[in-house]
Amino acid sequence: MCGIVGYVGTKDAYPLIIKGLQLLEYRGYDSAGIATYNGKLRVFKKKGKVKDLINLVKESSVPEGTIGIGHTRWATHGLPNDINAHPHLSGDGKLVLIHNGIIENYNVLKEALKKEGHEFISETDTEVLVHLIEETQKRTGLPIEEAVRVALTKVVGAYAIIVMDTDEPDKLVAARKGSPLVLGIGEDEFFIASDPTPIIEHTQKVVFLNDEEIAVVQRSGDFQIKDIDNRIQTPFIQELDMKIAELGKGDFDYYMQKEIYEQPKTIEDCMRGRVNAHEGWVMLSGIKEFSERISKAKRFIVAACGTSWHAGLIGEYLIEELARIPVEVEYASELRYRNPIINSDDVVIALSQSGETADTLAALGLAKEKGALIYGVVNAVGSSIARMTDAGSYIHAGPEIGVASTKAFTGQVTLLTIMAMCLGYERGTIPRSYYLQLIEELANIPSKVARVLENSKKIEYIAGEIKEATNALYLGRGYNFPVALEGALKLKEISYIHAEGYPAAEMKHGPIALIDENMPVIVIATNKSAYEKIVSNIQEVKARKGVVIAVVTEGDKIISDIADYTIEIPDTDEPLTPLLSVIPLQLLSYYIAVMRGCNVDQPRNLAKSVTVE
Ligand code: G6P
Numbered sequence: 045m046c047g048i049v050g051y052v053g054t055k056d057a058y059p060l061i062i063k064g065l066q067l068l069e070y071r072g073y074d075s076a077g078i079a080t081y082n083g084k085l086r087v088f089k090k091k092g093k094v095k096d097l098i099n100l101v102k103e104s105s106v107p108e109g110t111i112g113i114g115h116t117r118w119a120t121h122g123l124p125n126d127i128n129a130h131p132h133l134s135g136d137g138k139l140v141l142i143h144n145g146i147i148e149n150y151n152v153l154k155e156a157l158k159k160e161g162h163e164f165i166s167e168t169d170t171e172v173l174v175h176l177i178e179e180t181q182k183r184t185g186l187p188i189e190e191a192v193r194v195a196l197t198k199v200v201g202a203y204a205i206i207v208m209d210t211d212e213p214d215k216l217v218a219a220r221k222g223s224p225l226v227l228g229i230g231e232d233e234f235f236i237a238s239d240p241t242p243i244i245e246h247t248q249k250v251v252f253l254n255d256e257e258i259a260v261v262q263r264s265g266d267f268q269i270k271d272i273d274n275r276i277q278t279p280f281i282q283e284l285d286m287k288i289a290e291l292g293k294g295d296f297d298y299y300m301q302k303e304i305y306e307q308p309k310t311i312e313d314c315m316r317g318r319v320n321a322h323e324g325w326v327m328l329s330g331i332k333e334f335s336e337r338i339s340k341a342k343r344f345i346v347a348a349c350g351t352s353w354h355a356g357l358i359g360e361y362l363i364e365e366l367a368r369i370p371v372e373v374e375y376a377s378e379l380r381y382r383n384p385i386i387n388s389d390d391v392v393i394a395l396s397q398s399g400e401t402a403d404t405l406a407a408l409g410l411a412k413e414k415g416a417l418i419y420g421v422v423n424a425v426g427s428s429i430a431r432m433t434d435a436g437s438y439i440h441a442g443p444e445i446g447v448a449s450t451k452a453f454t455g456q457v458t459l460l461t462i463m464a465m466c467l468g469y470e471r472g473t474i475p476r477s478y479y480l481q482l483i484e485e486l487a488n489i490p491s492k493v494a495r496v497l498e499n500s501k502k503i504e505y506i507a508g509e510i511k512e513a514t515n516a517l518y519l520g521r522g523y524n525f526p527v528a529l530e531g532a533l534k535l536k537e538i539s540y541i542h543a544e545g546y547p548a549a550e551m552k553h554g555p556i557a558l559i560d561e562n563m564p565v566i567v568i569a570t571n572k573s574a575y576e577k578i579v580s581n582i583q584e585v586k587a588r589k590g591v592v593i594a595v596v597t598e599g600d601k602i603i604s605d606i607a608d609y610t611i612e613i614p615d616t617d618e619p620l621t622p623l624l625s626v627i628p629l630q631l632l633s634y635y636i637a638v639m640r641g642c643n644v645d646q647p648r649n650l651a652k653s654v655t656v657e
Contacts, residue, residue, distance in 0.1 A: 053233020399427020
């Protein structure tokens, strides 16, 4: 939520910051703003997207200066409008601040500041913060980095901030707690951003700030990091291995489309060094160090949100079937607030694409306090979740920019499949012949995903047939039940059609009442077990004139004869089915959203990285 960028160095700040904001726009797109300084402070703010900000700037002259900050907003406090857009200024107009997060005690602080004569023009919590720093500076006469540190001791909530002081125009001050912030170290220049994407074109040398750290970067090339208690910290400088080409759309119209089509490769990348069909083994170095504790765990608890939660449900089916370890899958937001029973012999798995989701982070904090082993399955390298876990595995899907998650989902499911197989093998709960069969089949999955993608014309046609629907139902059994949930979520997210996912058999307990000739029912019907049951479910829908779109295994005649439309996917072992059956559902949502004229990559009200509760 909200993307922030800062630059100080020798180059023109404006184009660098605008480009950075465009790369961070997936984090929020309600409004955008920028401030630069070149003897004179220039601030531009605009409701809407970064392109609206660019148009606003075009109406006057492009702001000059080699220092600046920029923001793209996902509104929390106050409507998305020009006034509430960041940056926000202190009362005397000398301090400029951008913020990602929520200041929970902003009302108390605001009232106290009002008594000191401060006046506020926006409805945001952020404006309170910049006034608080101004007041601290006024009272103490401290340099800006110290004033920021002291002011932050009074703040409750989450923040990633960058502050520019026009009285000290060669430095930027940045701080974080709960919201991510990365420092890029170039030659006589520094970049600060919510994630590394705006930085990597300029330098791969980065420092991920930790919670309650304050960094000051100077044009001279000096920088220093302190904690909130004024102790100097030794920065951990890392070299990233990210390519700028990974951040483009390539020949695709949308990031989501590109990411759907990348899946044969991203699944392969996730398996690299972990699955060897030739020699017949799977391994996960993440579980090696704690293998005793993990394989003897009494219980696994998966904590996740959104699409990652759906991947977690598939993980439950996989781990329980193959490794016979009980698994509970929790919405991270629920887990953290319900005083759950978590023991020291539990393993808590955090699933997160971004590695920054506030609820997942908080749930992990709780699990850690209770002594459980924390395992991260994360995409974003160096993210907060990746850094707070005891052990973990990256899914190596590369940057996912489309707000609706696709390749991260299949990466998470691939990783959980490997984990379940490793544990099953170690615990002796999976027969060797089946283990070898699954390994061989897993290695075939990327080419089978590619085959599903070749079917896109038919899926596009079906999308055209149902694009006017106002509701849709997704049904699946067993491994395909979480896929039904994910299919429904994809449709809701990007096309704004109301959709629900259900276990096929549960249809009789409510949703069947909704079925009529206007209701598309998407049935994921590739199951070998309970095949007859799913055929009966389809018959029940047809008897009520529902429009059935069935995802079936290649060569299926029975369902093809009953359903209105069928989408075939290659045959595979049941535990691996989700990796194939989710692909047509991703494409179906994508085409429907495009046909309805929706902004596929930036659906309304959503953000990719949910760093607020
Ligand atoms: C947001 C995104 C979803 C994502 C969820 C969890 O809602 O729009 O695509 O699944 O957050 O995010 P995470 O980064 O923790 O997987």
